[in-house]
Amino acid sequence: MSTSETLQSFIDIQLSADKLSASLLFHASDPQFTCTSAQLEELARSHGVLFGLKKDVLEKIADEPRAFFSGQTVIAQGVPAVNGEDGFIRFVCDMDEDRQRPAELEDGKVDFKQISRLKNMKRGQLIAEKIAATEGRPGRTVTAETIPCRSGKEAFFKVGKNVVLGPGQNALYAAIDGLVTLTDKHKINVFPVYEVNGDVDYNTGNIDFVGTVVIRGNVLTGFRVKAAGDIRVIGGVEGAELESEGSVEITGGILAGNKGCVRAGRNVKSSFIQDGNVTAGEDVIVSQSIMHSHVRAGRNVLCGGSKGLVVGGTIMAGERVTARTIGNTMSTATVIEVGVRPELRAELQELRQQVKRLGDSLDKTEKALGLLDQLAAVGQLQGDKLAMRIKLGATKRLTTEEIAALRERVFEIEKSLENTDTARVDAVHTLYGGTKIVIGRSTRFVKDPTPRVSFRYAEGDISMVPYY
Structure with missing residues (x-):
């Protein structure tokens, strides 16, 4: 009898079902x-x-x-097979649209208006990269048989519109500024327009987009829409904040309730503006009325149409204000300013306030220095008072220099106010009393209704001539 046969009378060897281990078992116990x-x-x-x-x-x-x-005692151990991992596309931004949550502020509060996190991309920016699949590793049983494995499947970009592949075909980039969007069959696109099919409210939250925004509804009070391109609103705008580097077009008009603002790098077009605050780098064009609003345009404010009414508030334009009717029969205070860019008027006002504040501070400094000079004259200026005198002297010099620089800028702006050759205010139908006309540095108050009138600057004053 062989040794193996002798041992088998005491010991049994068992293999696991997957042959990845072998165990020894005594079935007879002999001391x-x-x-x-x-x-x-x-x-x-x-x-x-x-x-x-x-x-x-x-x-x-x-x-x-x-x-x-x-x-049982394990006496042999095989090596299991390891399957390779599939390749995948890793996006720079989170493409899971269902995970939008309100933003948490630093103090722990939650901003329910800040939930839209648009996948903005700049031209040339990386959108996604391809992570390669890994190869599998075959296994081996305790009986020395090879266990087959599966290698991972490679992932591939599904290229859509306005995207380009990198040189190694392993990265995808934006070809334009826009919004990364997955369409049918997971095609990756960059679209230059972001559309909201409804109102901008708590469902959409605030919007900040690198292209053009189209809103097929209203923008409600308290919300903000910012776009590097244009903003087009098919509905109306309440007391919201709209900011565009291009133009803003509002079909339903602005009813702001003296809240929010609309700012455009180029033009603002609206059917009406009521109790609003509107700023445009170029023109503000309104088809019906501007009522009790603050409107500023780098070039023109044009209020035409069958109504074409401007009443109440302040209208400022770099060149021209034209409306069918300005003011009303109740002589509501209406201010029309032309001949200088609105931002320069705002700067001039701020500069004058700064000069006044610095002048008041300079007066106090000079009075304090006067007292210290009197002490120095009688030999009583020592220690802290001597240091204070030196410090106040330096403050006086700096303040004087700053006031001089501010006054020079004020002079530059005031000179530009005199260049009003193209400035004019036109009332195509009627201009009512209660209207204040400002052209450059000159002001004229209108007390009585006047039909078809135009105001221009001539020979150091504002002249009123028939509109043509």
């Missing part, structure tokens, strides 16, 4: 039993165990068999 590790290895091989034998375990069993009489 006189002895064996060597080589004999145990020969027994295992006779059962087909050819790979992954744990020789250190076999030596322990041979040294002290009694410790292994009960239970």
Whole structure:
């Protein structure tokens, strides 16, 4: 009888179902039993165990068999197969649209208006990169059989509109400024227009987009829309904040309630403006009326149409204000200013306030220096008072220099106010009393209604001539 047959009367070798492990089991307990590790290895091989034998375990069993009489002992371990991981497309921004949540502020509060996180992209900016698949690693059973594995599948870009692949075909970039959007079959696109099919409210939140924004509804009070392109609103605008580097067009008009503002780098077009605050780098064009509003335009404010009414508030334009009717029969105070860019008038007002504040500060400094000079004249200026005198002297010099610089800028702006050759105010139908006309540095108050009239600057004053 062979050694293996002798050992088999005491020991059984069992393989797991997946052949990834082999275990030794004593089915007879004899205190006189002895064996060597080589004999145990020969027994295992006779059962087909050819790979992954744990020789250190076999030596322990041979040294002290009694410790292994009960239970099973793993004596060989195979290597499982490892499948490769599939490649995938990793986006720079989160493309999961369903995970929009209100923004949490630094103090822990939640801003429910700040939930839109548009996937804005600048031209040339990385949109996504391809992560390569990995190869699988085959396994091996304790019987020395190879366990097959599966390698990962490569991912591929589904290229849509306005995107380009990088040189290595492993990265995708934006070809234009716009919004990253996944369309059918997960095509990746960059669109230059962002559309809101409804109102800008708590469902959409504030909007900040690098292209053009089209809103097919209203913009409600308290919300903000910012666009690097144009903003087009099919509905109306309440007391909201709209800011565009291009133009703003509002079909339904502005009913702001003296809240929010509309600012455009170029033009603002609206059917009407009521209790609003509107600023345009070029023109403000209104088809019906401007009522009790503050309107500023770098070039022209034009209020035409069958109504064409401007009443109340302040209208400022760099060149011209034209309306069918200015003011009303109740002589509502209406201010029309032309001949200088509105931002220069605002700067001039701020400069004059700064000069006044600095002048008041300079007066106080000079009075304090006067008292210290009197002490110095009688030899009583020492220690802290001497240091204060030096400090106040330096302050006086700096303040004087700053006032001089501000006055020079004031003079420059005032000179520009005199260049009013193209400035004019036109009332195509009627201009009513209560209207204040400002052209450059000159002011004229209108007390009585006047039909078809035009105001221009001539020979140092505002002249009133028939409109043509």
